Amino acid sequence: MNVALAKTTTGAVLDGTFAAARGRLPGVGTVAETRQQAFDDFARTGLPTRRIEEWKYTDLRNLLRDVAPLAPAPDQAALAQAAKLVETLGTGDTQKLVIVDGVFAAGLSDLTSGGGVTVHALSAMLDDATSATRADLLRSRIVDPMIALNAAFATDGMLIDIADDAAPARPLHIVHVATRPSVAAFTRSLVRIGNRARVTLVESFVATESAKAYQAHDAVVIWIGDDSDLQHVRVMEDAGDAANIATAIVTVGARTKFNTFSLTTGGGVSRYQSFITLAGVDSELSTNSVHLLRDKQHGDCTFVIEHAAPNCLSRELFRAVLDDRAHSVFQGRINVHQIAQKTDGKMMSRALLLSDEAEIDNKPELEIFADDVQCGHGATIGALDDSLLFYLRARGLPEKAAQALLIQAFVGEALESIVNDDLRDVAISAAERWLESRA
Amino acid sequence: MTALLEVKDLQVRVEDREILHGLTMTVNGGEVHAIMGPNGSGKSTLSHVIAGKPGYEVTGGEILFKGEDLLEMEPDERAAKGVFLAFQYPVEIPGVTTMNFLRTAVNAQRKARGESEYLVPDFLRKVREVAASLNIPMDMLKRGVNVGFSGGEKKRNEVLQMALFQPSLCILDEMDSGLDIDALRVAADGVNALRSPDRAMVVITHYQRLLNYIVPDHVHVMSKGRVVKSGGKELALELEESGYAQYEDAAA
Ligand SMILES: Nc1ncnc2c1ncn2[C@@H]1O[C@H](COP(=O)(O)OP(=O)(O)O)[C@@H](O)[C@H]1O
Numbered sequence A: 001m002n003v004a005l006a007k008t009t010t011g012a013v014l015d016g017t018f019a020a021a022r023g024r025l026p027g028v029g030t031v032a033e034t035r036q037q038a039f040d041d042f043a044r045t046g047l048p049t050r051r052i053e054e055w056k057y058t059d060l061r062n063l064l065r066d067v068a069p070l071a072p073a074p075d076q077a078a079l080a081q082a083a084k085l086v087e088t089l090g091t092g093d094t095q096k097l098v099i100v101d102g103v104f105a106a107g108l109s110d111l112t113s114g115g116g117v118t119v120h121a122l123s124a125m126l127d128d129a130t131s132a133t134r135a136d137l138l139r140s141r142i143v144d145p146m147i148a149l150n151a152a153f154a155t156d157g158m159l160i161d162i163a164d165d166a167a168p169a170r171p172l173h174i175v176h177v178a179t180r181p182s183v184a185a186f187t188r189s190l191v192r193i194g195n196r197a198r199v200t201l202v203e204s205f206v207a208t209e210s211a212k213a214y215q216a217h218d219a220v221v222i223w224i225g226d227d228s229d230l231q232h233v234r235v236m237e238d239a240g241d242a243a244n245i246a247t248a249i250v251t252v253g254a255r256t257k258f259n260t261f262s263l264t265t266g267g268g269v270s271r272y273q274s275f276i277t278l279a280g281v282d283s284e285l286s287t288n289s290v291h292l293l294r295d296k297q298h299g300d301c302t303f304v305i306e307h308a309a310p311n312c313l314s315r316e317l318f319r320a321v322l323d324d325r326a327h328s329v330f331q332g333r334i335n336v337h338q339i340a341q342k343t344d345g346k347m348m349s350r351a352l353l354l355s356d357e358a359e360i361d362n363k364p365e366l367e368i369f370a371d372d373v374q375c376g377h378g379a380t381i382g383a384l385d386d387s388l389l390f391y392l393r394a395r396g397l398p399e400k401a402a403q404a405l406l407i408q409a410f411v412g413e414a415l416e417s418i419v420n421d422d423l424r425d426v427a428i429s430a431a432e433r434w435l436e437s438r439a
Numbered sequence B: 001m002t003a004l005l006e007v008k009d010l011q012v013r014v015e016d017r018e019i020l021h022g023l024t025m026t027v028n029g030g031e032v033h034a035i036m037g038p039n040g041s042g043k044s045t046l047s048h049v050i051a052g053k054p055g056y057e058v059t060g061g062e063i064l065f066k067g068e069d070l071l072e073m074e075p076d077e078r079a080a081k082g083v084f085l086a087f088q089y090p091v092e093i094p095g096v097t098t099m100n101f102l103r104t105a106v107n108a109q110r111k112a113r114g115e116s117e118y119l120v121p122d123f124l125r126k127v128r129e130v131a132a133s134l135n136i137p138m139d140m141l142k143r144g145v146n147v148g149f150s151g152g153e154k155k156r157n158e159v160l161q162m163a164l165f166q167p168s169l170c171i172l173d174e175m176d177s178g179l180d181i182d183a184l185r186v187a188a189d190g191v192n193a194l195r196s197p198d199r200a201m202v203v204i205t206h207y208q209r210l211l212n213y214i215v216p217d218h219v220h221v222m223s224k225g226r227v228v229k230s231g232g233k234e235l236a237l238e239l240e241e242s243g244y245a246q247y248e249d250a251a252a
């Protein structure tokens, strides 16, 4: 009874938001129809609650209460603030594609095409009435209320095409900047990578001082062809009272390597859900995810991996360092399809609890329909080792510094998985910022 | 002149059991003291309490270091002021390279003393020089602290730190345990190189053998949480002959 009521209420409130926003959302005709459908799909459930199995540990109805109103397009002042922030990112020489409050900021971005790379703003593509397939930009194969909500509201993002045999010298770098309080930004980016291509893709989420209690809703859809290599690094440093609800949907071809790293230090409430399909033979997937959370932060890292072709390897490593009353969720699901013989899939979750009140939920799931496979999962939860701490302190390290060194060691393996030196340094600096602000 | 270390009537409990029952000893700058005694007599407990390891309750007595109340200080403050314990069982710290650990530790101590940080080239030169004298290959320092080190390598790594930190009080807890004679000699040479008029050493050992290499000025016999006899280096040889049995009776 109550549930139904709550759902109706949320839906009704949001209905108003959607109606109000519609005029600003790019794309008419089929795009607008797709948005309406997506919104209807969302409205059937509203924000997911713990009664939806996939969202069991991250009850957004409870954590978010509501979807915030759509962020207004950035004015000159917001763009200037964002520009300043982007300069301080220190990500080395990357091709920056900057999105401010959900709107692609051409003036802050480097749209250089060439070397097999083409970049377009999603809004322009949605508005392109000559394209018969423009509505596909908002569609996806995954049924999930938050992906549907994203499709309904997506204002902007990137469409990146990388041709066969391309190997861009610079990493492509999508930067999300939030500048305003109490609003929601909805972004969606698509990356299509051809065969025999070698690409590095970076995503940063940052906020200016004035951005508080905002919501970032993002989706990234990636296709990787055969014999390709994608190195992906995501660093989420949203404001501590903001929400970041993001999805990655990745399809991996044959004999391809996909190495994805994500670091979460920001966001009061966050979820990063990745749906990765190994669709071609002999491919390798490696995921390294790190949560560094404190206060009452809630972070959710969810993976659904489809082994849909024979002889692929997947390695998922999750590390959480949790202080105060932070709550971390790791859900790892591996589905091995009947055809996917010789699958080798493993996942490992390790949590370091720095406080008695910190909490982690681990939910590993294996569903195997092939008979010749190797799959496994493991989880450890522990505190810092007192004998190691004493050794370091006896060598002159103050307590916090000794803890910091051991925490660095704990997440070190995941950070080491980043191949690009500059990007590894970026992740290390973000982790160091977190450690320093503990002191 | 103030003694470097004064332990006065020290009483220590672990989990409601008294381990040290009134231990007294004085160590002056330039001296080398040996503490010998059977297993379980409280030697490691004494070294841990001096270094500040948590879990020990001091129920009586005091420890003065250069006249200051050591028990009031955090372990890292003690290190910065010049107390160094070479552990009987050095821990392994995966994920922290020895080099990073050494630099972090040296700079933490310097910072606590109000000194400037080591410049990286100066630091590297110093490490290289000390490592060479201890037969420690630089490659070993790129690995995690003590990870995959042999017993002898772990002990040499302790001596390496001692040489880098230049402490004024070095406590060596069973440095000889698990070392063959060659490894022992290298480590002992390293220790001897650090002997100086303003630095004291407390060498804890079960066996007399180590004291052939690090020759002490004073020898104390510990039994059941007390110093039961003190003397010169000849006391160590005497013990080698007669064993600890007589002292265990004396303490009982
Ligand atoms: N953490 C501890 N908990 C309980 N008993 C301990 C602990 N540490 C030492 N002891 C006891 O204290 C006594 C002295 O131990 P220790 O100082 O290690 O002796 P030694 O180094 O001379 O062999 C032993 O009886 C030992 O069992």
Ligand SMILES: [Mg+2]
Pocket (backbone or CB within 6 Å): B043, B044, B045, B088, B173, B174
């Ligand atoms: Mg001992």
